[in-house]
Amino acid sequence: MSSVLYDTPGPRAKRRYVLFSLGFAVLFALFLWWIWQTMDDKGQLKWALWEPFTTSQAWTTYLLPGLVNTLKAAAISMVIALPLGAVFGIARLSDHRWVRGTAGTIVEFFRSIPVLLLMLFANELYVRSTDVSSEDRPLYAVVTGLVLYNASVLAEIVRAGILSLPKGQSEAAMAVGLRKGQTMSSILLPQAVTAMLPAIVSQLVVIVKDTALGGVMLAYPELLNERSTLAANYANVVPSFIVVGIIFIILNFILTSFASWLEARLRRSKKSTGAVLSEDTVEVNPAAVRGGFGSGAGGGI
């Protein structure tokens, strides 16, 4: 028994646990039965509503293109946000007060504003001041919103990654006569990147989930948006939500599992300094960090 909260059960406790388990199982089964019954009552179990998902047409016309658009927006955002975040994360650790201050203000500002506001604002800005075609505009707006928000979250991850390294690393670099830039680029960053990888992969989950906002508010044809087109076509609102929900769960579950596999692997490997950042260590650490006035956090949700 791994938990410290209770003893290894004896015969009586075992019997009690079985009883609790049975009680909970019965309650839960009743709950599921009730949901099944309600779905039946409302005619949501009719095969006609579920059949479209067994045909290739529903997938090739709606779901797969939607999934591709979701992944496209997420991938573009990540590719732009990562270097931007690295620059800002390093700038926040600068020795010059004005660089540190400016980068800090920008990062804290964009971190405390909801992604949705950034997307809506970017969308309107593209309408008024640029000639981006109305076809491309939703993608541009979604990517802009995601980049601004996630670059500032990634900046915090980069900063936490660099700060997680032992102080001796940069002291040794200074001792052998490396300049500040050299210390950063050849000693600190390479080690920080390995420490940050799991946190970066976890942030991908957040980006994938946030693309759904663009689908509802800006009509970007991603998975959730394609769902409504599909449901309008086959009149199967509830089944379409269930299928789309499962696709999101599988996609993000793969990413989360990959992140924790990476974390476990990096912890074992001897090449790194042993510091590995998961999503919660990133959020807990910055409180103790100089120069930060720690406000709008919550990057992992």
Place this chain on the structure above:
Amino acid sequence: MFDFLDGYDVLGAFWMTVKLTALSALGSLVWGTLLAAMRVSPVPLLRGFGTAYVNIVRNIPLTVIIVFSSLGLADIFGVTMGAADDFKVQGFRLAVLGLVGYTSAFVCEAVRSGINTVPVGQAEAARAIGLSFSQVLRLIILPQAFRAVIGPLANVLIALTKNTTVAAAIGVAEAATLMKKMIENEAQTLAIGAVFAFGFVVLTLPTGLLLGWLSKRLAVKR
């Protein structure tokens, strides 16, 4: 200078955001703590349920959950949250329901990480004087765990404040809904953006500072 604000109830929209945040925070604190208790309980089935809930809900976009609560729960299943005739109240309550369901998964994880910070000896001593599992959890572990997780819970609360904007997807009249309307109708896109950005900074910055200070003050010194 601020005449573009005329005729718009900006404060009312932000009040709606605050109400959404407060109610959802309360709900998800209760449900999240219960889930955390399930995840550390000795009954395997409860543990399994807690784990499954967290892993499933965490991986669904909040937007999907909120939109489903309106199009699925309300329209198809007739879940009206006791406000069948008032569409606005119904939307608000459905949004709170969705936010609680989603946020509690993160509250659960935060509380569970707090439980891990309590030294093993505490629970062993509590068991040694004959306390049962629920007594150990209620009297010894959770009070200390909560003081340890004020920081992480503050992060969840700030994220929740920002996530309430998703309620715009089902037409709840909160800040994001109003901003969308205003930037479509008025010319001063930048100024409107700045006003709403400022509003969220005002909401989240003091929360972060206050709870950050509290978490340092109340943390159990070991």
